[in-house]
Amino acid sequence: MSKLVVISLGQRDIKTGFPYVTAQVWSNSGLPSVKFTGKLPIDQEIFHLYRRWQGLYTAAYQRLGLRRAAIRIEENDLTNFSEVEFNQICQELQQRINVWLNSENFRSIERHLRSQLNVADEVQVVIEVDDDLGQRIPWQLWDFFRDYRNAEIALSPSDYQYVESSKPRRKKIRILAILGDAAGIDIQTDREILEALPKAETVFLVKPQRRELDRWLWDERGWDILFFAGHSQTEAETGRMYINSTESLTIPQLSYALTKAIERGLQLAIFNSCDGLGLARQLAHLHIPQMIVMREPVPDRIAQEFLKNFLTIFSRGKSLYASVREAREQLQGLESEYPCASWLPIIFQNPATEPMTWIKKKSTNRRIGVLAAAVMTIAALLATPAIINKVREFNTFSLYKDAEIAMKYPKEWQLSRGGMGRERARFISPEEYESDFLEQVSLTIELLELPNMSLQAYTDQTVAQISKGLADSNGVSIYKTTLANHEASRIVYTRRGQPDIEVSQIWTLKDNQAYIITYTAKKEKLAELEQVIQEMIRSFRIE
Template sequence: MSKLVVFSFLGGDLNQGFPVVTAQLWCQNQFVPVKLTGSLPPAPELSELYRRWQLLYAAVHQRLDRNNQRIKVHSQDITNISVNDFDEVCQQLQANINAWLKFESFQNIERQLRTLLSRHDEIRVIIETNIVLLHRLPWHLWNFFEDYPKAELALSNHEYESPQLLQKSPTGKVKILAILGNRVGIDIEKDAYLLQGLTDAKTTFLIEPTRQTLDEYLWNQDWDILFFAGHSNSLADGEIGEICINQTESLTISQLKNGLKAAIRRGLKLAIFNSCDGIGLGRNLADLNIPQMIVMREGVPDLIAQEFLKNFLTAFADSKPFYLAVREARERLQGLENEFPCASWLPVICQNPTTVPTTWQELRGNFDNTKFVGKISTKGKIATSKSKFWNVLLSTFLVAVSTVGLRYLGVFEKIELQTFDRMLRLGLKEDPDPRLIIVEITEKDIQSRQDMTKGLKSISDSTLAKLLNKLQKYQPRVVGLDIYRDFADPPNKSNLIQLPTELNKENVVVVCKSRDSKYDLQGVKPPKDVPVERQGFTDAIKDPDGIVRRQILMMAQEPSSTCTTPYSLSLQLITRYLSYENIKPKFNEDYVQFGSKVFKRLKPSRSGAYQQGVDLGGNQILVNYRNTDYQRVSLDDVLSNKFDRKSFKDKVVIVGVTANTVSDTWSTPYSTAQQDYQEISGVFIQAQMVSQVLSAVLDQRPILWVLPYWGDILWICGWSVAGSLIIWWVRSLLDKRCAIFVTVVILYGVCAIALLKQGLWLPFIPSAFAVVAGGVVIIFIPSRRQLSTTLQSLVE
């Protein structure tokens, strides 16, 4: 498993100590790191030791190789030393570094890290500091790196940002810009030879270029790797890096800043400075947020530079992770330390902590996962990429077809309906519809009036007659009587107000219930002598989960039914109210139209979530519930004149029973959202049905509708393809999982907005299922192939 440990040295130096040292451990696919805090004491002797080591290093190399033009010894530096003296300083430096890091507070960090790390982990250790001397210290001598053979060190400044990279098309070649600078006294021909030997790379050589030429190449082309060989220095105690691009020009990183930033933005991932004293170069280039670099800590002999480059390129191009390739190439230099002491101390990585180290395959364009074994034609790679693309499309098609099939069988129906309810409840609370008022017959009204009645009635005919007579005085446009009156009470001639007289008023609509040979053999007949033109049926339809989401506007009655009207109570009330607005209805088998508003019926068997086993007979539409209560007044208040007399004028008045003893309650999409599950009385359902049509016609409130069957299929398939391609396009497993999650969230948002703003009920659940299933298939198939290949290689 790949892990990253970042040590930050804050607020101190080697003379004062570091009061705060933090260590952050990041594991693969981990969003939040483990953070540990400690401190380190002053260690001024390290400064002196390193300074002495640095002087002796230069002197020893000058003594062993007097022709070495890379490593300079200044006249004021000591030169009369032996190799044994140098070895002793090396041992002291190593001992002092480990002794310093054994300070108890820092040891607490190390002990906790060791409990979280394994010897088999690939560990990237980054030292984050702005102090030059800390960057120069040979941290690889810390005993920690002995215990973890797959750990390697990198350096970083405190300040960094994630580089902003432009997307570029893969070419199958690693594009290398190789700058061969001032070569006086040094051999860099071997470097060029090694770069030319990379068969999957395209190397452009600039031999002792001018500043203008170098700048143009940085600006005008895309590069994956920047390579420099020649003379270089770190100036101002390591704060400034300088490269000698030819025999007369030396440039600092700041003098190439704009060109380098452009190259990084266009995809430059790695810089290799196979030249002397590169700490300043690494620090300066890190300020430009290049992902990673390799520099030499001190002066480097020709042979060491060449051997490191050869071994690194061999390991890196052979698919070895970047850090492990550097460690292997660095440690192989130890075999040359008889002639070149401390050669394995020199190479060091500089890393931007926000980036993941690149691989050779990524630099080539990630065309395949095979080892670097030779030249593979671009044509073959493009064919492989196209093959993978078509495999993705095929798997996506199969997932989409399977999803549509499952939906047709009704597998998603219940959860689709529940999701529809949740989306509907996301709407804002609305004002009450000012066109409606409900006269409710409460339990108190029933108990206070125990008149003699015939049959099961909430109130007597005489009380109902008084109510209707009183309502007419306040000029309602239409009165809907949501109370059955299939049997008349015994006549009482002493009453001046008779119910038949009140029921025959032109603006009164009465109700009946259809006879159904399957569910209701009796039905409920309308009051006697009321013409069919003022009758409306009150048949309600529940979904399989018991919730009312649909209303029937019209339906044909069975020939034997005592309720013969083809129109519902709600449609009768709507039609009469809108007639005052000079809006006439148009009735059709597939729709009802008022003005420009068309209410299309749900098609039998395949409309939205309703796929199997749901009766969509008659002219049914979805109910767009208004998240509000309705203006209401009780029977007693009307008869006792305890109400605003203007509240009935020009309104739809619906009379119905809300008493608990009358079993006329229904569940709505809002019932399940109540803390205690609550059903509402049928009269309120009727009010919702009337209100939704009037609001759509007069207030432009959305009408709920669904796509045609083929439209749903295209929507599901479209999201399946789009989601699968996005998931296929991203690289890492974590990114693929995030892509699935984000795609489903976006899909939910689109569906919710479409429902609330346009009234369009889109198939969210099947589409989300197709996205997730397609993503799992895309993730699973490569993993299965990789596992198969691994097992096959183990067998072989």
């Protein structure tokens, strides 16, 4: 089960401290289930340790073919470089980061997170921070990630918003790959990795002129992934990429074309180049869903190994966050030659959007697909009560039950069990077609914010939150109904930015808890599955 944790540090910095830190855990219904507050103190030592580490890191990597146009290092760092000292600085920085995060006023946030999350959960941890140092420190060294092996870190600016975009159904992922200035480095390997991808259509722009790059970004078919390999760097707060041997560009110089590409479905930008934080900050202003960049200058081999491992894992169906963590941790095996390689890759996430997923493979369950097609054909031709009853025989049900709730679900649907609190279970329909949207039903239990909260008050609050952030301009339809023999509310809305997806939720309240059933489906499938869903809802019981 996937969870989203957003930790907002505000618009301060490490040298002056973060006096108001908030952490929210987002439930699978799309609503924040809990919120905590805390503080992070001033820590000048992290600032000095990081700057010393950065100088020694750059000196150590100067000889390894970095993907950066120019490297400026202090002469003392180069002449006085010591591997022993560098390793010691690495250890001290890791220890100091954990001392800082274990401070009394932040430790309460971590305790709350641990109480809300199961160690088996896949957790997206997004740190909202605008401070340069706050974005550069290796947050993945936090002891929390040692215990939560399915969690991965991402960064976000404090300001972000959801952008309406089209998401055309494709048989292949569309990738626009920019192979820029490669003086002194090898980016041919990057091309070979992209060419080997399954279910991908890649357009390569080799050392393009600005006009050519701009024209391809405006392509009416849209792109799923934007990729750049070559030299890049961050100058002050500005990221710059070198698209050929004579031209370099910043994100603002491509802002109109990039904005249109995002509106046409661009979901992920990968900058497999040096020091990509400046590029990520600028592109974040355009509200792209996700980016993957390198925090610091990166040698060829590390850039290529990460790209190969990430795309291999991601294209096989793992989530973006799980793929980045696994590919990043695989770099540790090279750290005897390339110190701190696993510290470099980082996700930039727009928290208002969901992470990208790769196109799924065609279902291999041919027997179910053929049987379902045959039954639907007969039903369509004859449509008699006897035939309808025969169809229902194939919809045999299993029983989900835990200490508090029980509900029937179709045997052929996949059951995904949750942890204690919030989402308890998710039932996912079998895949029928390549790139098919999987209809699903989830069961969630949420504690009420106020004791003895009325059904009307809970409904008003929930509808207001959904209308603000999740529903499209048509709003939310509300109905009165019953659930498990209790008075209940039912709402229906279309997802913002996904006009073909309808969400229906029904909830009732008991003992200061909300019991919620959420059904998500493509509109074209609603009539087909209506009887199955109604049978599931009728079977729901509160123990």
